[in-house]
Amino acid sequence: MVSDNIVMKIHEQYLTDTNEQLLKRHKERTGESVYIGIIQKNMDEVLPMINNVGNSGNKVQDLLEIATHILGVITLKQPFMDGNRRTGIIVAGKFLRDNGYDLDIVPEEENSELRRMLRRIKDRMFTLNQEIMGQLSFYISERLKEHEPRR
Numbered sequence: 001m002v003s004d005n006i007v008m009k010i011h012e013q014y015l016t017d018t019n020e021q022l023l024k025r026h027k028e029r030t031g032e033s034v035y036i037g038i039i040q041k042n043m044d045e046v047l048p049m050i051n052n053v054g055n056s057g058n059k060v061q062d063l064l065e066i067a068t069h070i071l072g073v074i075t076l077k078q079p080f081m082d083g084n085r086r087t088g089i090i091v092a093g094k095f096l097r098d099n100g101y102d103l104d105i106v107p108e109e110e111n112s113e114l115r116r117m118l119r120r121i122k123d124r125m126f127t128l129n130q131e132i133m134g135q136l137s138f139y140i141s142e143r144l145k146e147h148e149p150r151r
Helices: 012-030 040-051 059-077 084-098 112-124 130-143
Strands: 101-103 144-146
Touching (some): 012 040, 012 084, 059 084, 059 130, 059 144, 084 101, 130 144
């Protein structure tokens, strides 16, 4: 498990709350139907896959590995009824921010590269492809910045 003094652990309530907030905002903004809910057997697979990485002791390397797995695993395992990829992106960003870093991803228009990688993970549906995970990790590392506190 990830040491608490290095980075925080991801837990089900954190993921669930983020998904619910995201879907409610989407519905308010677009008027589209959303399906709020957890697929518990999938969620039970998500948390160990995320929380069992990032054990090197190098904070930045561990954060990068965990953020990559947040994106990949939520996309692969589909623990929510709706909004899995969007939730993965938001949770990875929140996770990094909670640990002192920002993920500089411009919403929607300019993240087509990220969405393409996540689509490839979703299409595989059985395992995390190491090539895609490497691309995801590189994508995140290029957009990772130390958080600058507001004055």
